[in-house]
Amino acid sequence: MSPVVDPRSGHLSRFHGMPVFTLPAPGQGDGPFPAASTVAWRVAGEAWDGAFTPVWRRFLDEVAVEEVTALVIGAWWDDDHTTGIAPTVGRLIEERHRFPALRALQLADVVGEESEISWIRLCDLTPLLHAFPRLEKLGVRGGDDLDLEPLRHEALRELRIESGNLPRRPVQGLGGCELPALEHLDIWLGAEEYGADTTVEDLLPLLHPGGRLPALRHLGLANSEIQDGIAAAVAGAPVVPQLESLDLSMGTLGDEGGSALLAGQPLTHLRTLDLRHHYFSDPMAARMRLALEPYGVRLLMSRVPVFTGHSRYVAVSE
Incomplete structure (x- = not known):
């Protein structure tokens, strides 16, 4: 279940079931370091001083990277925080032979003091996924320059894209992917x-996957200004019966979307339905609880205060 969080609240403390260990920059801390396979390694420069390259070199030189299973890339720039992450991903791809055990990767674990989420410049993820065919978990934060071509990846089980400004192209590419192991999106x-x-x-191929996502058990389509429309599409989507949890939180979901969900296919098989940061009226919230909670659905709801003259807004944008 994905939490309703603001990326400015802090860096990852756990990843892939392990504590995150931030590798000190050269001269700021010596070993002994944890055993390579026991932690998720966070490699990052300073928020404003940059200097990612020396930390990356230390990582390759002083850590048994062949045993690393989980890697978190934080502030990746050397000088300018507006530098895109493509060269850093390129480094990782070039060194892929040194990471035979890598199964989980998080890109751009940065917070608001380092870079607003809408400023983060990502890259095409297609070469990365081809380079690591055994990768099971991939998380990215940001939206600018993000791309993904349709591909088949046999091992990926979890994909998480946190964005305040996601363009349609990578969503369309994802809709054409064959991900037979993907359980969590x-x-x-x-x-x-x-x-x-x-x-x-653009989201319909994910809702009507036609066998491309046979293992999917959690789907989150969240933090959206079109949340009512998404809810209406989900209400009749063929992917829903195979899900155990559904996340439509963080967006502008209102009574229109709530009514569509209740009028659509049954949701009583879900273990969890996340509707936090919603704009339901009291009657709609009550209808939702009455329709689902008696069946054991864990219903997560929290209403956003509505102020006169203010429009609805998503939880994470800038």
């Missing part, structure tokens, strides 16, 4: 003001 769409332009139609 979370996508934060974001706000049009910051560049999000994904439509409900």
